[in-house]
Amino acid sequence: MFVLNPADPTEVEAAVAEAAANRTPLAITGLASKASLGRPTNAIRLDLCALTGVTFYEPEELALSALAATPVATIEALLAEHHQELAFEPMSFGALYGTGSGTIGGCLMTNLSGPRRIKAGAARDHVLGIKAVSGRGEAFKAGGRVVKNVTGYDLSRGLAGSFGTLAVATEITFKVLPRAETLATLVLPGLESEAAAAALCAAMGAPVDVSGAAHLPLFAAARQGFPRAATLLRLEGFAPSVAARLDQLEAALRPFGRAERLDAAASTILWRAIRDAAPLAEHLDSLIWKISVAPKAGPLVAAAIGNELPVEAMFDWSGGLVWLALDPAHGSAGADAGAGIIRRAVASHGGGHATLMRAPIEIRAIVPVFEPQPDALRGLAARLKAQFDPLGILEPGRI
Known part of the structure; x- marks a missing residue:
């Protein structure tokens, strides 16, 4: 397969413009960690792996900008040095596909989120700004580097989950947040799935600020070292607060059985495994x-x-x-x-x-990989595609 390797955002713009002029379909990749997600395509690959590096980071402003192919692992390591994190807890596809953690651009274009989505939302809820190239070969930017920067249509969020079918992202700015001082997990052993769902919903209704709520039936629990099915609730924050909320949550869930607890180290390993399926x-x-x-x-x-x-x-x-x-x-x-x-x-x-x-x-190649859209939504998607990529050269057929 022929591959285009632009060295910077200007070359991305030129490559897309030429593809548009020649009606050449493009498949956009960074580290190719999600290449096996979606329907296959024979399009020419536009490889953005040269677009790496953090271009702006102000820990006090809780904002970070990076070129689209910057590895998520690189960004998370940098944030950890300042006790901060990407609060949407982006999933790694390493377990599913045998690949790495992917890129920051891939996070937004697939709208990733992990177990903390129930509290913090997904990638689209944390994006502040984006620089990209449309399917017309035109560079544009939206948003900025502060939270209150939207005066009209929130284009940065609008591109979230588009899988590169509307535009090629070249640089993205995300809001970052302080990392919790500690975390712990309350474990309810032995529940059947329906009882577990009831327990999880009861916990979400309690005033304890749950940041993870999962259930592992016996087969999955055994693979994580539990002897019985495990219903799991994560609490994060300052140590005294976590301890007090654990007591409160355990009391609230007493009708579902006797609970056990996992410390921060064991919890970190467990929730990473849940995040990545x-x-x-x-x-x-x-x-x-x-x-x-x-x-x-x-x-x-x-x-x-x-x-x-x-x-x-x-x-x-x-x-x-x-x-x-x-x-x-x-x-x-x-x-x-x-x-x-x-x-x-x-x-x-x-x-x-x-x-x-x-x-x-x-x-x-033959199964609708994504949920088929109802007519109204499909019509809206078609109108968006016509505005951003009228020639249909970006990721044709992937979704």
């Missing part, structure tokens, strides 16, 4: 789905799918995020990787989104 990813040939529904619907959706397909499921976001692993060798999965069964189950339990996160290229 690591308990499901160890079987490299399994098909992985990511399902987003209402919190109490998560276990019901997983059970409905499990009645028709042999699956393993784990839950995050208080039960609203279901990670599902399916054995591709099982005949009931069918040629569509279980998409029909999975999306019917989601629709019958209040609706939501199901995304095929990991599958061989031949499956991704």
Whole structure:
């Protein structure tokens, strides 16, 4: 495959402009950590890996700017030196795809978030500004380096989750936040998934500022060293506050059983594994789905799918995020990787989104990887595409 390697934002603009003039489709990559997400394409690769480096960082202003292909790991290491973090806790695709942590541009374009989304939101909720090149080959910028910089349409947020289909990001500014002094996890052992969802929702309703709420059924819990299923609640902050809130939360959840506690070191390892869906990813040939529904619907959706397909499921976001692993060798999965069964189950339990996160290229070529859009939303997306990329050269067919 032919690859374009622009050395700086100006060369990105020139490369896209030339592609637009020649009607040449482009696939945008940085470290290629998410190249296996979405439908495959034969487009020429626009490799942004030369666009690295932090261009602005003022710890006192809680803002950081970096070129789009700057590794997330590099940014997180820099922030850690100043006891700060990307509060949306971006997922690494290393466990799913065997790749690295990805780039800051990829964070925004896929709108990443981890377990802390229930408290802090996703990448789109922390972006302050962006510099990018449209599919017309025109450079533009939106937002800035402070929180209150939006006077009209919030273009920076609008590009979040677009997977590069609207513009090629060259530089991004994110809001950063102080890192918690410590963290701890309350563990409720042995709950079935529906009871676990009830416990998680009860915890989210308690005034204790939960920053992570997940449930690992027995298979996933065992892979993380637990002897029984584990319902997990994370608290972060100053040590005295965390200790007091743990006591308060444990008392509130007493009807669900006797709780156990994990310290900061064990909690850090555990929540990183949950963030990256690591308990499901160890079987490299399994098909992985990511399902987003209402919190109490998560276990019901997983059970409905499990009645028709042999699956393993784990839950995050208080039960609203279901990670599902399916054995591709099982005949009931069918040629569509279980998409029909999975999306019917989601629709019958209040609706939501199901995304095929990991599958061989031949499956991704024929299965709608992302949730099909309703007519109104599809029309809106088409109008946005016509404005930003009228010739359709950016990531054609990926989503």
